[in-house]
Every structure is written in C-alpha cells, then in structure tokens.
Amino acid sequence: MTTTPPLHLSIPNAHPGHTAHFTDYRAAEIGSVALLDEGDVVAGSYASFTLVFTAGRFGMDDTGSIRICTRQVSDVARPQFTNPKAANYVSAEASNGALLSLAFDPKLAMRPWSRTITVTVVRGFLSPGDTLTVRLGDRRGGSPGLRMQTYCEDPFRFLVLADVFAACNWALLPGQPAVKVVPGPPVTHRAILPTLRRTGDVFSLLLRADDAWGNPSAGLSGMVRLRSSAPVAGLPDSFDWPAGARAHRIEGLTTAATEALRIDWLDAAGQVLVTSNPLRVAPTELLPFWADLHGQSGESVGSGNIVQLASYARDLAGVDAICHQANDFQVTAAAWAHFNEVFADFDEPGRFVFLPGYEWSGNTALGGDRNVIFPDEGRTIRRSCHALVEDLSDAATDALDARELHSALRAEGLPVLCVPHVGGRYANLFFAHDRALERAVEVHSDWGTFDWLLEDAFAVGARVGIVANSDGHKGRQGASHPGGSQFGSYGGLTCLLAQKLDRAGIFDALMRRHHFATTNGTRVFVDTRVALATEAAAHIDDPALGGAATGRTRNAMMGDILADVVDAEAVFSLDIQSASPIERVILMNRTEALEVWRPACPPGARRIRVMWEGSEYRGRGRETFWDGSVSLTGNGWSGVRAINRWNIDHQFAATPDRLDFHGVTTGGAQGFEAILDDAATGTLEIATNLVTASIPVADIGAEDVVFEAGGLGRRLRVFRLPDVNPNTALRLTRTVALRPDADNALFLRAVFEDGCVAWSSPIYLIPR
DSSP states (O other): OOOOOOOOOOOTTOOTTBOOOSBOTTHHHHEEEEEOOOSOEETTOEEOEEEEEEEOTTOBOTTOEEEEEEOTTOOOOOOBSSOTTSTTBEEEEETTOOEEEEEEETTOSSTTSOEEEEEEEEESOBOTTOEEEEEETOOTTSOOOEEOOSSOEEEEEOEEEEETTSSSOOEEOSSOOEEEEEOOOOOEEEEEOOSEEOTTOOEEEEEEEEOTTSOBOSOOOSEEEEEESSOEETOOSEEEOOTTOSOEEEEEEEEOOSSOBOEEEEOTTSOEEEEOOOBEEOOOSSEEEEEEEEEOBTTTTSBSOHHHHHHIIIIIIOOSEEEEOOBGGGOOHHHHHHHHHHHHHHOBTTTBEEEOEEEEOOOGGGTOOEEEEOSSSOOOOOOSOOTTBOOOTTGGGOOOSHHHHHHHHHHTTSOOEEEEOBSSSBOOTTTOOOTTTOOEEEEEETTEEOHHHHHHHHHTTOOOEEEEOOOBSSSOTTSOOOTTSSOOSOOOEEEEEESSSSHHHHHHHHHHTOEEEESTTOOOEEEEEEEEEEEEEEESSOGGGOOOOSEEEEEEETTOEEEEEOOSEEEEEEEEEOSSOEEEEEEEETTEEEEEEOOOOOTTOOEEEEEEEEESOSSTTOOEEEEEEEEEESOOEEEEEEESOOOTTSOEEEETTEEEEEEEESSSEEEEEEEESSSSOSEEEEEESSOEEEEEGGGOOSSOEEEEOSTEEEEEEEEEEOSSOOOSEEEEEEEEEOOSSSOEEEEEEEEETTSOEEEEOOEEEEEO
C-alpha cells in the first residue's frame, strides 16, 4: 500500500520542506480572507485595516477561531481590546451576530509567525458565507489606529489561519493579505566616508537621510550642496537629488589631502545638514573595511528576503562586507542551496564582499549561539537540530552540541570561523571553546552590549578579537535601528583591517584578529600598537595550538599575539579620530582598567550627564526598564538632549528643571545630558523604579557618581563634561607594567559623546 505524503501550503518566505504544522485538509474550502484596505503604509505610523474572513463550505463550529499572525520580530504595537478611544484598539464582529472573544499572545503560533491575535466564536457558529470582520486599529470610537511596525517591508503580511472544526488544528488560508510598509519623511542626514585611505586612492561618499525610525527615506528632493575641508577631485559642488532615491553614492573621488578630510552636506540655503565622519589620509599597508557579519532575513526569523537584505547593506547602509546568519534549524536544503547562490551573486571583489555562513543555534546548555563563517560556498550546514525542517535525510550532518560542531568543522580540514555571540540564546564558553575556530567574540548587537562575554573568553583562556554586528532582524543590515521591539540597541559594525576588499582579505583579517568594533553603526578611526624592548615570538594562531611562531618582533598591532615575552613592561599607544567628541577612553588589561582618560573639565563647567545601563541577566528576558524622573531643586537646566534613545514611543519629557522618562537597556547605556543654569547650586533628585538618590550639584565632577541597581551591570551614573569638548582626535602613549604569570590582553574601550562605544581587539602578550 502506498501512502501519499501530506501536502503543505506555502508559508511566506519559507522554502519547501519548512515545517508547517498547519492542516491543509480541504484548505481551499475552509474559507477565504481579504484585506479591504489598500495602499502603502508609512513605517511607525498609525493605520487602520479591515480584514474579513468568509467561512467556506464547512462554516465554523462553536468555539472555532481564526488567528491573525505577524512575524515574531515585528514591532507592530501590542493590540488591546477594551478601550475604543485608545491607540491599538482591535475589534471583531460576526455578520450573523455570533458572540466573539479576542485575545493576543506574542508567542503562540509557529515561529517566525508567533505574534497572534485569536478571534474565537464563543457562542454560536458561522454558516457558509458568514463573515468575521476584524478591524485592526478600529478608529470608529476615536482610536488613532494601530501603530504600524517601524521598519519597511515589502510585502508585510498578516498570516491568517482558521480552525473551523474547533479541533485546534488551524488551516493556512490561501491568498494571504499583504501591504507595503514604506519609509517616512527624512529626519536625520548621513554622510559616510571610508575612515582611512592612502593619498591618491579612489573612494566614494554615501549620502542618505533616515526617517524618525532609522529607515532610509525616499522623500528627499531638490538641490544638494557639498563642501569639503580639503580639495577632492570628482566631488560636485551641488547636484539635484535623484527622484525617489533612498541613498546616493558619489564614486571615483580622490584627494591629495595630508590630514583628516570631512565633507559637509548643506541644504539649498547653505545650512549644514550633517558633516561626514573624518577620512584619514595617510600611508598604510592595511585598509579599513566596514562589515556587519551577522544578519537574518525572512527566510529564518528576520524580515524580507536575503536579496533585499544584501541590497540594503550594500546600497543603503554602505558597508563593505556582510554575512547572512540564518538560524540553522529553519534552513532547509533548498534554502541553503538558494543562499549559496545569492552569496556568489552579490560577492564582488573590490566593491562588496558577501561571506557565506549560518547561525548554529544550539541551546545555551549545549554551547549557545555561534556564527559559522566560511570563505567560500558549497560547505555543509551542520544544524543544531531539525526543529523546523521536515526533511531528515541529512540529519546525520547535524552537530547537536557545540563540541560536536567544533569537531565536525575541524574534520572538514578547511578554513572556517565560529563567532560566539549573545542573541535569544547566549554562547556558553564554559561548555565549549575552540582556539582554532573561535578567534573573536561579539560584544554588541541589536540585542545589547555584552562586555561580559569577553570576560568569559578571558576566563576560559581564550585569545580572541572583538567584533560587533547587528544580528538585525528587521532587514536593515549594516544600519540596524532597533525599532520599537525587544531590541535595546542600534546594531554595531566591525572594522576589518585588510590588504584588499575580497573574501581572502576579509577572512585573513578575521583569522589574525585585525579588527575593532563599534556600536550604533558608527565609523571611527582606531589604531592601537604595542612596542617591547626585547623581541618576542609572533603568532597568527593561538600558540596553545602548538604551531610555530611566524618570526620574532618588538612591535604588535591590534589582534596580534606575542609569546615568549620577557619584558616587565610594554609601551601601549593609541590613535583615535571620530566625528563625535570623545567622552572617555579606558585602557584595559584583560578585565582590569589600567587608566581612564577623560577630557579636561574646567571649574565652572555646566554640562552634566545622567546615564542608566545594564540588564536583568544573561538570557532572553534581559531588558531592564527604567521609569521615573530626574529633577533639580534650587537650579534649572536647558539643552536637555537624549543619548541612545532609539524607541521614540518611550516617554522623554523635559521641563526647565525636570525630566520624566521611560527607557530600556539591554547591557548598553542610555541617558541624557543638560546644561545647568548654575554650575554649583541646587540638588539633583533621582526618583526611578530602580534608583532613588539625591546629589548636591557641587558634588558632581568628571568622575562618575555611581548608584548600583543589581542585575547584570545595572547602575545609574552621574558625571560632568566640559561645556565644549574639542577632542575628536586623541593620541596617547602609556608604559604598562606586564603581568609575569598570566596573559596580558591590552585593548581600549572608548566612549563617544554621541553614545557610541568602540573596542579594539586585544594585543596578547604571553610571558615566557
């Protein structure tokens, strides 16, 4: 007897073989769904949708229901069903008067369509042809509508399921409704240059303007004027913005400048809209290339598709290299083959590098998340499980824990890298760490900031570099605004120091740990060096692997490993240049802060900052919510400015002597600054859900006043800054005493006034 395998209806963005878990029994006769509202929807705007389910030949039984699902990562506002005057009100009615109930669960239906509104017939039933009308953002009672997701997507779908037999087995209806989510008007202008080039090198300038939620806007028009701090061949004085363009790249630029170059973007009236990051022009062997090596598309838990993701990174974010990191347990054989085709199609040496890869997504108890990165296509995907992949014919290639993964990758005998990171799961380095494969850890992403993962690496004896990426789920790789969901940070970038922009060059930089990391998609110049009095053994690989040294030297750059060190001290030098003034630079040896450099803060400075930071714990529920106020008694302030406030739905209401706020941190820092009316009088009063304190204004200095708040690095800090800080560049040289009995790992952690943080990869000095 032959058994016909069950059919499975197509799930948007899923490749054949992705587990459906929805019935397809007579699905075409179960019913139909239609969206009555057409047209584009602006990201982050309030909208109203009328969705109509029409019962098919079976009607719908008593206690039957429909489900309306949006993607797990979507930040469409949470619906409410009780107040028709308030935002996000959702209503439902049956054409025959049947009594309905509505409920919402953010994690009910199958990943990645887990955010679910359920409409249930609680008394009565539907006959064939009867309808359920669901108004998402019902405005009839005065509600402004449903706050739409804050990022663009084409198409944005409502996935509608129906359980007409009241059997808790939902059918995926054909003809799923969809709209197009488009960017809003321009708010923030961006001008992006490379951070270092040689005299005469060809470079480009990328211009774009983002809307309030970080989406590159299509709403620019009119004349653009440009002004350079030094002559730039090929740079126009002005041009008309191309109609409908979300970004514009000016190619083929060269300069003979011998100092940092900046370019102003001015409006038609001559007002500066933005000044670019500085471009350092100097002799160099290695060039910086900016990468976001961790992003997901809608083929796994993200949004859009892999082609849209790569196009955004290259054309709108303007990064030089990316890697796609789909959750392995959602990647079918067909999907992996498709991904490899796209990797190859987009890879263009000298212009844009697309490294193949996937995310090994094992449970934390079995090692936790790792990014697997290859230098070429055609590799085997070794899944942590087949949880959402029905075809088990390749299950033998699975690696069910991180130790198995490392063993299998080593057995292939080919170059490959694993990068432990913190996502939904976090990497458990105490379960497994491979010195050959794991040459960096990811300390920042949309999920937050995780200095503790680097501390874990030191604790297990790892000799790793530092990367930051986005782990973006909203289709914005390379410029990844977190939007209004559980992500607490703007995504990071990794600056790779390579001889050339191709896969071999980028992969070699990763293998040698020649890179540094930044938050907030920020481009800065960072260089760190170490000089010894006595030559030591230079290694590319961790010497604990037993390999021979590549030579002996007295000098090292970021990421280098020098073993057999006999000197008692080393000279550490740093060189930083940025668009934003430098708030502080911390010189680190492993977990020890050797020195904190701050700009000089003269007596009478009136600028103060209040920053809150940290997280609840390491796992998924790491968000720390901060609610409360900061006020002044006996004084006042002006120029109150938010730092790292990404979710503009959150309260930030300032008066001349008080700020009421709601914030969220997931390891990183958020806060505000203000200019005091008087530098020394009055008292700062802090009243939040986690910290309550009073500080005389006269006691606020350049050193942090710290209020611990439990959790994981959870605290509130108050400090003073100079009224004007000219320090956008810094060169320092320090003589550092070396530990004679343990690894020395010398690196910097720099904080900039715009809220960005940068880390250099450590230079490892291993004593004899």
